[in-house]
Amino acid sequence: MLKTKKIKIIIVDDHTIVRHGISQSFSMEDNFEVIAEADSGRSAISLALLHRPDIVIMDVSMPDLNGIETTQKILANNSNIKVIALTMHAEKVYVMGMLNAGASGYLLKSSSFKELLKCIKMVLSGEMFFCQEVSRLIAGKNGRPVKDKRVSVFSLLSKKERQVLQLIAEGHKSKEIAEKLYISVRTVDVHRIHLKKKLNINNVAELTKFAISEGITSPDF
Known part of the structure; x- marks a missing residue:
């Protein structure tokens, strides 16, 4: 008897205990077969390129590169992959960020494993799936989810500006940011000026x- 082909999964979360569970x-x-685990967005992108999974289960807020940008990059490389957000964030800005990035499902970490399995089945069949809390949040008049394409940080800022903004928000000084992004301190300061000007923010x-x-970082990074 031929073996049934297993669904290949990559789990992306910066908390080891969550990935393990x-x-x-x-x-x-x-x-199902978990073929890889990633503790960061950048690692997830590399692993998705290498392993070509069917499903990526993605946390939304992570240090270095958040789940929204990671989802965009993974799907730009391989649009056949299905990304499911699994996060503690129920705020609309996170949900819309993931939907606009191309995610097919969105679950809160309070969801049951049974619901995650249901979500995977739905998205593999070409449908979208949201846990109840999220469904209520984004439902239109007909009860179906409505994407919100209003201007977001991703259309206002350049890639480098988004990276600098995340690192600033996570408490890094200009010298540390420069070292992490392989740019000069002067360039970091120029990005700071541009950020404040574009966003009309002064501190x-x-x-x-x-x-x-905007879901670029979280209060508990």
Whole structure:
């Protein structure tokens, strides 16, 4: 008898215990195989290129590169991959950010593993799936999800400006940012000026608040 082809999964979350728990749950199922785990967005992009999974289960707020940008990059490389957000964030800005990036499902971490399995089945059949809390948040008049394409930080800022903004919001000084992004301190300061001008924000506290509201970082990074 031919073996059924297993659904290949990559789990992306910066918390080891979360990845381990999800992976252990999948190990109890016959039809799934966790082929890799990533603790950052950049690692997830590399692993998705290498392993070509069917499903990527993606946290939304992570240091270095958030789930929204990571989803965009993974799907730009391979549009056949299905990305499912699994996060603690129920705010609309996070949901819309992931939907606009191309995610096919959005679950809160309070969801059951059974609901995650249902979500995977739905998205593999070409449908979209949202847990109840998220469905209520984004439902239109007909009850179906409505994408919100209003201008967001991703259309206002360049890639490098978004990276600098995230690192500023996470408390890094200009020298540290320069080292992380392989640019000069002067260039970092120029990006700071551009950020404040584009966003009409004058201090780090407000930049941090903006970054959190747009899903670029989270209060508990």
